[in-house]
Amino acid sequence: MxxxxxxxxxxxxxxxxxxxxxxYPGGAVLFIYDALYAYRDKIRHILTAHEQGAxxxxxxxxxxxxxxxxxxxxxxxxxxxxxxGIATAYMDSVPLVAIxxxxxxxxxxxxxxxxxDITGITMPVTKHNYIVKNIAQLADTIREAFLxxxxxxxxxxxxxxxxxxxxxxxxxxxxxxCMQTPNETALPCGLDEAIKMIDQSQRPLIYMxxxxxxxGISSDLLSFAEKGDIPVSSSIMGLGGxxxxxxxxxxxxxxxxxxxxxxxxxxxxxxxxxxxxxSDRVAGDRERFAKNAKIIHIDIDAAEIGKNxxxxxxxxxxxxxxxxxxxxxxxxxxxxxxxxQINTWKKHGEDAQKPMPHQIIETVQSLLNPDDIIxxxxxxxxxxxxxxxxxxxxxxxxxxxxxxxxxYGLGAAIGAKIANPxxxxxxxxxxxxxxxxxxxxxxLASYDLPVTxxxxxxxxxxxxxxWQKLFYEHRFSxxxxxxxxDIPALAQAFGLTGMVIETPEQVLPVLSQALESNxxxxxxxxxxxxxNVLPMIPPGGDADDMITTMD
Numbered sequence: 001m002x003x004x005x006x007x008x009x010x011x012x013x014x015x016x017x018x019x020x021x022x023x024y025p026g027g028a029v030l031f032i033y034d035a036l037y038a039y040r041d042k043i044r045h046i047l048t049a050h051e052q053g054a055x056x057x058x059x060x061x062x063x064x065x066x067x068x069x070x071x072x073x074x075x076x077x078x079x080x081x082x083x084x085g086i087a088t089a090y091m092d093s094v095p096l097v098a099i100x101x102x103x104x105x106x107x108x109x110x111x112x113x114x115x116x117d118i119t120g121i122t123m124p125v126t127k128h129n130y131i132v133k134n135i136a137q138l139a140d141t142i143r144e145a146f147l148x149x150x151x152x153x154x155x156x157x158x159x160x161x162x163x164x165x166x167x168x169x170x171x172x173x174x175x176x177x178c179m180q181t182p183n184e185t186a187l188p189c190g191l192d193e194a195i196k197m198i199d200q201s202q203r204p205l206i207y208m209x210x211x212x213x214x215x216g217i218s219s220d221l222l223s224f225a226e227k228g229d230i231p232v233s234s235s236i237m238g239l240g241g242x243x244x245x246x247x248x249x250x251x252x253x254x255x256x257x258x259x260x261x262x263x264x265x266x267x268x269x270x271x272x273x274x275x276x277x278x279s280d281r282v283a284g285d286r287e288r289f290a291k292n293a294k295i296i297h298i299d300i301d302a303a304e305i306g307k308n309x310x311x312x313x314x315x316x317x318x319x320x321x322x323x324x325x326x327x328x329x330x331x332x333x334x335x336x337x338x339x340x341q342i343n344t345w346k347k348h349g350e351d352a353q354k355p356m357p358h359q360i361i362e363t364v365q366s367l368l369n370p371d372d373i374i375x376x377x378x379x380x381x382x383x384x385x386x387x388x389x390x391x392x393x394x395x396x397x398x399x400x401x402x403x404x405x406x407x408y409g410l411g412a413a414i415g416a417k418i419a420n421p422x423x424x425x426x427x428x429x430x431x432x433x434x435x436x437x438x439x440x441x442x443x444l445a446s447y448d449l450p451v452t453x454x455x456x457x458x459x460x461x462x463x464x465x466x467w468q469k470l471f472y473e474h475r476f477s478x479x480x481x482x483x484x485x486d487i488p489a490l491a492q493a494f495g496l497t498g499m500v501i502e503t504p505e506q507v508l509p510v511l512s513q514a515l516e517s518n519x520x521x522x523x524x525x526x527x528x529x530x531x532n533v534l535p536m537i538p539p540g541g542d543a544d545d546m547i548t549t550m551d
Contacts, residue, residue: 022055055089078101104164215300298322363507456525
């Protein structure tokens with residue numbers, strides 16, 4: 001049947017089981033939006049306040065479901081406004097398809113109104129991108145884009161479609177989506193040696209990353225860890241991949257990880273790395289990182305193996321199939337001495353007084369179910385959340401780990417709530433990040449999305465200020481922005497509920513009221529500018545350099 005290019009785009013989205021897209025209309029995508037009007041009973045469109053918010057919403061939708069998020073923007077500034085969101089998804093391996101409009105093919109290269117080379121701009125931050133100048137290639141390009149976004153190590157793909165291609169007609173033939181499936185019977189190189197090393201190890205430690213979440217192997221990891229009696233640590237991207245209440249769980253690894261994890265990494269004789277990339281925030285001094293351990297690195301992306309830290313054994317393969325083969329073939333063991341030592345380290349600092357942000361986060365957890373979703377922006381509040389909240393299930397913690405995008409949180413919370421209407425969604429943000437994305441409060445109000453926004457308001461740019469305190473001799477250069485924003489009044493101006501927490505006694509009643517109201521609510525949590533994120537391993541340091549107190 002003959003359809004316009006815009007209709008082909010809509011039909012291909014339906015082929016891929018897409019029920020929701022996020023975006024913002026404009027001249028170059030008017031035919032696409034006209035098609036979305038006709039398909040409005042099949043494809044829900046969420047209009048955000050800004051294209052960056054739309055890209056983060058598509059990201060939050062994807063992270064919380066495992067499905068591919070879809071965002072649409074017009075040419076020129078509409079397309080460039082997506083770049084930060086695309087880069088955020090790229091760094092954290094999030095499946096995303098961005099569809100941008102462009103000027104008509106006859107106008108390309110002429111500096112036409114709202115023309116930009118978005119494929120050139122996004123080449124470094126996409127798995128692949130396309131400009132479709134021939135309508136005959138449109139359907140297959142969209143299908144290939146979804147396949148690339150979802151397969152292997154997930155990531156974003158961009159499709160740029162000139163306006164005239166969306167208006168032309170062409171024969172459309174429906175197809176069922178195809179997915180690449182890993183070869184479950186293949187034996188990746190290095191597997192036999194890895195099994196021998198695990199069986200011979202006395203003090204093994206698992207370091208899991210976001211690949212555990214992406215590949216959906218939480219239950220497989222549990223079976224493996226319990227059979228080998230192997231303790232588990234996690235990068236920030238892996239949080240939720242292993243139940244934080246399980247006795248084998250040690251804690252978060254890295255710069256702001258737990259003391260127990262830092263000591264375990266330092267003293268283990270085998271580090272088994274699953275779907276992680278040895279970020280500089282994990283392995284500050286790569287020469288001293290896990291210095292007593294042999295390293296086994298398992299990852300679906302061959303480029304990650306040996307990129308930052310050279311392993312004794314690298315296994316390139318799908319985590320699910322590799323871990324199942326390891327579980328089947330390793331010896332069942334108990335390691336009481338090693339686990340007793342780790343439990344001793346876990347007790348370190350238990351009696352230390354915690355600042356109010358920790359009380360707020362612990363209270364949030366006490367009021368939520370394990371399936372509910374926590375979203376953060378980037379900064380001190382992000383690290384407090386990662387340190388304090390004990391995630392039990394995958395896809396319940398959404399944060400920008402690799403790019404560290406301030407302004408990510410509100411858009412991502414919107415996407416998560418749209419995708420999971422029956423689950424509570426709480427955004428924990430800081431006043432710095434909040435001011436970067438507060439325009440999306442209008443989206444919360446427009447769609448009446450009952451997201452609770454908890455603003456850790458210390459009236460400074462807290463994490464940068466903490467670094468200035470530690471490493472720049474208290475020279476607080478431009479980290480006190482002197483904002484005069486009345487956050488509760490601002491929330492009310494947007495049509496939301498605004499609340500305040502000023503004392504520890506207010507924490508439980510205010511949070512309870514907000515979460516029970518089932519309304520979009522913003523809570524101004526007025527905390528001290530001198531509340532710091534501790535412990536902290538300084539850049540280039542290791543466990544011996546850990547900072548546990550600050551003036």
